[in-house]
Amino acid sequence: MKVLTHLAYFGVVILLASMVPAGFLGNPGGAQTTILVVGFLGAWRYSWAFLNFTRAIIFRRLVYPRWKARRQRQFDAAAQPSHCYFMVTTYLVKIDVTLTVYRSIFRAAAAARDGATIVASVVDGKDARLIRDIFDQMPCDMTGVKLVIDRIQSKGKRDAMAKALRILKSFAPSHRDVLVFVDGDTVVPENIWAASAPVFTDENVGALTTDEGALIDKPGLYKDWFHLRFDQRQVMMCSMGLANRVLTLTGRMSVFRASLATNEGFIEGVESDYLNHWRLKRVDFLTGDDKSTWYWLLSNGYETAYLPDVKSLSYEEQPRDTFLDSAKTLMVRWFGNMMRTNGRAIRLGPRRCGFFTWWSILDQRVSMFTTLVGPISVAVTAVAGTPSVIPLYIAWVLMTRYVFCAYIALFRGHWFPITHPPVLYFGQVVGAMVKTFVFYRLDRQKWTRQGSGAVEVLPAGERIKRMESFAMHTLAICWLVMAIMLVNTIE
Structure with missing residues (x-):
């Protein structure tokens, strides 16, 4: 049954790809700029993922066993x-x-x-x-x-x-x-x-x-x-x-x-x-x-x-x-x-945090906006009169996330259900949207199982803060959309 669901998944990918008109990628009117932008950011994000995958293998297979054995010897010797x-x-x-x-x-x-x-x-x-x-x-x-x-x-x-x-x-x-x-x-x-x-x-x-x-x-x-x-x-x-x-x-x-x-x-x-x-x-x-x-x-x-x-x-x-x-x-x-x-951690600087750790913390802030560029670019291009970019993008998402899930599964030592690739994309895009939301509302907190956090009846000062947060968040997303629209006008 698992094999059949995975085969059906690839069938959907092929069907979506077949919906793209012949010569679409080479056509100057075929949203080449959007494809280039999404491809450039994708290459950046995938190279970052590849770097972390490589480091994970080195740590798990080579470094950690030796590190663990050395610490155990030191512990036993100290008695x-x-x-x-x-x-x-x-x-x-x-x-x-x-x-x-x-x-x-x-x-x-x-x-x-x-x-x-x-x-x-x-x-x-x-x-x-x-x-x-x-x-x-x-x-x-x-x-x-x-x-x-x-x-x-x-x-x-x-x-x-x-x-x-x-x-x-x-x-x-x-x-x-x-x-x-x-x-x-x-x-x-x-x-x-x-x-x-x-x-x-x-x-x-x-x-x-x-x-x-x-x-x-x-x-x-x-x-x-x-x-x-x-x-x-x-x-x-x-x-x-x-x-x-x-x-x-x-x-x-x-x-x-x-x-x-x-x-x-x-x-x-x-x-x-x-x-x-x-x-x-x-x-x-x-x-x-x-x-x-x-x-x-x-x-x-x-x-x-x-x-x-x-x-x-x-x-x-x-x-x-x-x-x-x-x-x-x-x-x-x-x-x-x-x-x-992570904002105050970034201010500690790479010398205190270590460069890779510091860069990873910085990436948490940058990625919440770059992750949104792909879906927004595709939406803008489709609305502008090139809807064929949508099935192409969905096919691309399904294939790349499948590859990601396959690697994660091999690293973990067990295979994955077919829901994982779309769930991975959901976590990335919706997660990025939530990050931008909370970035402008750092004062909003609540436990899942508790009735704590911000109260419903707010004083005037808190209502003003919330309106400011909404305005700044909206402005930031508008700037992002405008920048994408401007790039899409470049032939």
Whole structure:
């Protein structure tokens, strides 16, 4: 059945290509300028993708195995204790998910050679009792594991993290100890301490993150989209791993040097991070704690490693009724966190960030506009009287995204459903649109499962800010369209 769907996919591509009139590409009236523009930008973007693909292979196949073995030898030779701390935040998580997640955390804690301490931050008393019951009923030896349950008022994840980190600070962790940040819906690999502790023999490493997978029961586009995102993430993270500086320390599960994560400056950065914007003034960060921790380490000169062979699994629920609404909701949060942080990261400069890392951060800003040039150029050309460019462009998109998905699948070691190529294009174009939206609205924040963020009844000053944001966003898109129209007039 999979073979038939892929053959049908190529049949659609051939059908679309056959709709293009003979001699269209060589005809001066056949939108040659649009084809050249799309082709030039495509070549640029594909060369960037090829560079990251190449770096990912070098890291995964050549560099990482040697790097891992060297760190393990150094760790074994040092023969020093390394305690494993866990900080877990649980809010509005289903009971069956809590059962699975905390059992995985307790197994990982019991497997830590030099003991473990867990601080679980919860809001609901029922969660506190459930977690204690899970701990007491674990079938493995838990004598070396200490559990602290911190029940707090619901003031947001950042406040919960800060309180939990200050509790952990009271244990005075050393620079050899590790601290695992875990969301309450993420299953932790049992070997997380064994895989992580040797990495911190390098004094320059402040934290690490790992591969991720999604646990989604309901089949459909939402599941395919998430799996594709994590497959893409593995490639990009491996590329960044070559520089030993990743672009984010995912909040689902990342591991920190415990002495740094309990540094008061680090805790304050998590608790009350903010951005001073020239128009929006002070923007306090609600979401994006993973970007705050990443930026603190980056700005203080620490490296961040990637472990491609260690994998956490997170439970993902579709937050809205439809795939489109769900994807938009999540992308607004994700890309808002990205845009609020990458501007100040760019200002650190390539010397502090490392050139490739700095260039990758800069590319996040540039690509949100260049990605839109292709579809806008085709739309302008079609409206101007050359609709034949549409099937040609769709065929081009389907073929190039198929090639991308094939490479990602080969890198991952499993094939892909036929929905992945169009879903990849959707993520690129709609993602770029969302990035431009949040770029001009950095003050708009909201958790997916919480009723926090901007209120509906706004004071006059906030309404003016929103009108300014709308005007500037509209003006930027109009300039982009006008530039494309001007280029299309060139013969």
